[in-house]
Amino acid sequence: MSSSTNLFITLIRTHHxxxxxxxxxxxxxxxxxxxxxxxxxxxxxxxxYAEGPAEAVVNEWVSFVQALRYKDFQCARKPLAHPVRASVTFKHSGGFEELASVAEFGERMEQRGLGGWWRIGMGYEASD
Known part of the structure; x- marks a missing residue:
């Protein structure tokens, strides 16, 4: 049985x-x-995708990424508090993972219990 903790999460989509x-x-x-x-x-x-313990820090990071002027930058899911399973939170050293496929990215979101949230943010499903 894994516990959960509230973290602030956000999703950014760019052209590439x-x-x-x-x-x-x-x-x-x-x-x-x-x-x-x-x-x-x-x-x-x-x-x-970013997760962190404070909304202000996540917002600051989003602003930093936006300032890099990625083509078609969209903050698809604004920072919000969300329970994330502690068993998968911050388990990777350095706090940074780079993936090559959208499918693998989707798997990471499912592992965090964020599959539906991610699919809506990406436009794969309609929001309620």
Missing amino acids: ITSRKKLARVKKAAALNSLHVIVRSGGSPGIM
């Missing part, structure tokens, strides 16, 4: 994420703000 320099800056900003970030890079669409 290919610049290694920008991605290094995203990773550094995540580490400086103690956020766990998952990125789908290498092509279209570009997807970023």
